[in-house]
Amino acid sequence: MRFMTSLRFIDVVAREGSIRKAADKLAITSTALNRRILQIEEEIGQPLFERLPGGVRLNTAGEIFLQHIRSQFADLARVQSQIADLSGIRRGHVQIASGADALRRFLPEAIATYRGAHPAVSFDLTRCYGEEAEARLFSLDADIALLFAPIRAAHVHVAATLRQQIQCVMPAGHRLAGKDAIRIRDLSDERVVLPTAQSGVRQLMDTAFLRRSVEPDVILESDSFEFMQNFLHFEPAIFFQIPIAIDAGRAGGGADATDFDERLVSRPVDMADVAPGTLHICHLKGRVLPVAAAKFLDDIITGLRGRYSDEVDQ
Amino acid sequence: MRFMTSLRFIDVVAREGSIRKAADKLAITSTALNRRILQIEEEIGQPLFERLPGGVRLNTAGEIFLQHIRSQFADLARVQSQIADLSGIRRGHVQIASGADALRRFLPEAIATYRGAHPAVSFDLTRCYGEEAEARLFSLDADIALLFAPIRAAHVHVAATLRQQIQCVMPAGHRLAGKDAIRIRDLSDERVVLPTAQSGVRQLMDTAFLRRSVEPDVILESDSFEFMQNFLHFEPAIFFQIPIAIDAGRAGGGADATDFDERLVSRPVDMADVAPGTLHICHLKGRVLPVAAAKFLDDIITGLRGRYSDEVDQ
DNA sequence: GCTGGTGGTGCATTTTTTGCATCATGCGCT
DNA sequence: AGCGCATGATGCAAAAAATGCACCACCAGC
Numbered sequence: 001m002r003f004m005t006s007l008r009f010i011d012v013v014a015r016e017g018s019i020r021k022a023a024d025k026l027a028i029t030s031t032a033l034n035r036r037i038l039q040i041e042e043e044i045g046q047p048l049f050e051r052l053p054g055g056v057r058l059n060t061a062g063e064i065f066l067q068h069i070r071s072q073f074a075d076l077a078r079v080q081s082q083i084a085d086l087s088g089i090r091r092g093h094v095q096i097a098s099g100a101d102a103l104r105r106f107l108p109e110a111i112a113t114y115r116g117a118h119p120a121v122s123f124d125l126t127r128c129y130g131e132e133a134e135a136r137l138f139s140l141d142a143d144i145a146l147l148f149a150p151i152r153a154a155h156v157h158v159a160a161t162l163r164q165q166i167q168c169v170m171p172a173g174h175r176l177a178g179k180d181a182i183r184i185r186d187l188s189d190e191r192v193v194l195p196t197a198q199s200g201v202r203q204l205m206d207t208a209f210l211r212r213s214v215e216p217d218v219i220l221e222s223d224s225f226e227f228m229q230n231f232l233h234f235e236p237a238i239f240f241q242i243p244i245a246i247d248a249g250r251a252g253g254g255a256d257a258t259d260f261d262e263r264l265v266s267r268p269v270d271m272a273d274v275a276p277g278t279l280h281i282c283h284l285k286g287r288v289l290p291v292a293a294a295k296f297l298d299d300i301i302t303g304l305r306g307r308y309s310d311e312v313d314q
Numbered sequence: 315m316r317f318m319t320s321l322r323f324i325d326v327v328a329r330e331g332s333i334r335k336a337a338d339k340l341a342i343t344s345t346a347l348n349r350r351i352l353q354i355e356e357e358i359g360q361p362l363f364e365r366l367p368g369g370v371r372l373n374t375a376g377e378i379f380l381q382h383i384r385s386q387f388a389d390l391a392r393v394q395s396q397i398a399d400l401s402g403i404r405r406g407h408v409q410i411a412s413g414a415d416a417l418r419r420f421l422p423e424a425i426a427t428y429r430g431a432h433p434a435v436s437f438d439l440t441r442c443y444g445e446e447a448e449a450r451l452f453s454l455d456a457d458i459a460l461l462f463a464p465i466r467a468a469h470v471h472v473a474a475t476l477r478q479q480i481q482c483v484m485p486a487g488h489r490l491a492g493k494d495a496i497r498i499r500d501l502s503d504e505r506v507v508l509p510t511a512q513s514g515v516r517q518l519m520d521t522a523f524l525r526r527s528v529e530p531d532v533i534l535e536s537d538s539f540e541f542m543q544n545f546l547h548f549e550p551a552i553f554f555q556i557p558i559a560i561d562a563g564r565a566g567g568g569a570d571a572t573d574f575d576e577r578l579v580s581r582p583v584d585m586a587d588v589a590p591g592t593l594h595i596c597h598l599k600g601r602v603l604p605v606a607a608a609k610f611l612d613d614i615i616t617g618l619r620g621r622y623s624d625e626v627d628q
Numbered sequence: 629g630c631t632g633g634t635g636g637t638g639c640a641t642t643t644t645t646t647g648c649a650t651c652a653t654g655c656g657c658t
Numbered sequence: 659a660g661c662g663c664a665t666g667a668t669g670c671a672a673a674a675a676a677t678g679c680a681c682c683a684c685c686a687g688c
Contacts, residue, residue, distance in 0.1 A: 003321065035637095055633090068393040083359075086360075334665070349667090
């Protein structure tokens with residue numbers, strides 16, 4: 001989009017905090033970039049950046065204008081996808097911000113299924129935690145966010161929620177593997193592996209340990225479920241996940257872990273100790289999503305309703 | 315705004331229905347304009363206009379895109395006014411679509427008062443009827459509409475309403491001038507002057523005449539209240555208006571017409587014959603108005619609440 | 629006071645846009 | 659059918675705009 005270049009440049013300069021760095025990234029000279037910015041500032045009638053010795057920073061007017069620019073880009077993408085839809089081919093780009101839980105098994109399959117029906121739609125998946133995901137929605141770097149964490153920002157609209165009970169995952173031969181539900185007190189002196197403090201699962205577990213005054217033997221912390229899962233093949237321990245991170249899409253749901261790793265089993269934590277957490281599927285409030293994103297959102301909510309009918313709300 | 319020129323061009327071409335006519339209006343050559351359009355169509359990946367022997371017309375994609383363009387312009391105006399507000403000066407341009415009623419006395423004073431406080435805000439007032447006003451809101455040619463008529467379109471948001479009882483205006487010495495309220499049957503064989511069929515006042519009166527089976531002596535129809543009012547100085551007759559078209563702002567309201575023309579008096583039509591009509595103050599649903607327009611809207615609603623507290627809703 | 633980073637500016641060059649002349653097409657009128 | 663008159667599209671040269679280079683002024687940290 002030729003007529004948007006100057007605006008895109010402003011976005012990059014704001015992100016880089018320096019005209020020269022942005023110019024490098026955009027593969028043009030700093031002078032050309034500088035002049036484009038000066039020109040736009042002149043047209044606006046007011047400077048958008050404050051010039052600091054180490055670079056530039058948006059002033060208040062600049063922040064307002066940048067927000068406008070981003071919404072223009074997002075809206076243009078929506079219009080383009082809508083126009084493409086007219087000719088029968090669904091075209092577009094869907095940007096997703098997801099916690100580590102949903103991107104394990106649920107999103108790969110959901111995206112692949114969608115792309116099977118609409119091969120002209122491309123995806124961008126960024127793994128991130130609560131606040132960052134909300135920021136990405138706001139800066140229009142993400143269309144959709146899937147978060148297993150409370151929603152803080154007022155500008156986020158929750159399109160659907162999914163209640164998820166935390167599961168304990170352990171080697172098949174583990175002494176707790178035979179129980180139907182795991183109590184927190186069962187975990188005292190057990191070796192456990194915990195996700196990072198930013199994770200929603202971790203926050204629920206921390207609360208539970210504190211409430212029951214149980215101090216497990218934390219042998220490892222990681223932000224990678226894949227790493228933790230593979231670690232269990234070498235040292236027996238327990239780690240925690242939500243069903244959506246475990247279940248294969250084709251299964252009817254439930255907590256049986258056989259289809260993600262035959263040597264591991266999962267058992268739910270007892271409801272009395274840990275209340276189910278909530279996976280939030282969100283987009284920016286007041287925003288009209290591009291066709292591709294809107295339909296994908298629709299698809300995953302419908303899909304979840306099919307698999308976890310009782311736990312899906314809204 | 316240099317980076318918006320191509321988009322503005324598309325808007326003009328769509329309105330003119332011809333590249334050459336639009337080029338004349340834009341003071342450039344038709345070839346330059348033609349090429350800009352071809353270029354944008356290429357960037358979009360699909361044509362926006364269908365080429366007819368007599369000119370061009372938007373296709374479906376073009377209509378979607380034009381709507382996008384207009385919303386971009388409106389949003390840019392909003393951002394600019396918001397940025398200007400930062401530096402203390404309220405700046406901007408407010409576009410109003412109004413029926414003939416509100417522009418007589420209410421709007422001139424309201425706009426003048428507002429401009430007294432914010433001299434950097436300019437106004438554009440287009441007189442139009444119901445459907446056209448709704449279309450102007452939708453095409454973003456108007457920020458605010460004041461209509462004494464039912465709202466038909468779903469995309470219009472009514473910010474406030476004002477109930478208005480129709481008034482009969484007549485020369486001071488008229489035989490009906492002494493009555494407190496005028497019944498429709500009083501008007502049979504009276505000489506009356508009616509506004510155009512598109513007017514909300516006319517529609518209410520037509521209904522009333524029909525219901526009471528009264529056939530007045532219609533000696534004149536006009537779409538100009540000013541003309542009708544001045545006509546009464548030369549031939550005694552009755553015409554109809556709503557209070558907001560009569561009252562001066564400084565007055566406490568009411569139907570006494572002395573302050574708009576000493577030789578005329580106004581008396582309300584009896585409620586039993588004609589129910590009060592509604593003046594709607596609207597803007598486009600879902601739209602964030604520019605600061606200047608938003609504040610002006612606020613001001614007039616507050617002003618009306620002060621003068622006609624009982625009749626203002628929402 | 630030097631060094632390494634920043635944004636800003638004058639001038640020659642390159643790229644883009646514009647305008648003129650012209651073509652091809654289709655409608656309406658004779 | 660033929661003519662006139664409008665439309666949009668295109669080749670090519672001129673005008674305008676954007677770009678890149680070399681350089682300046684400025685500030686922070688050493």
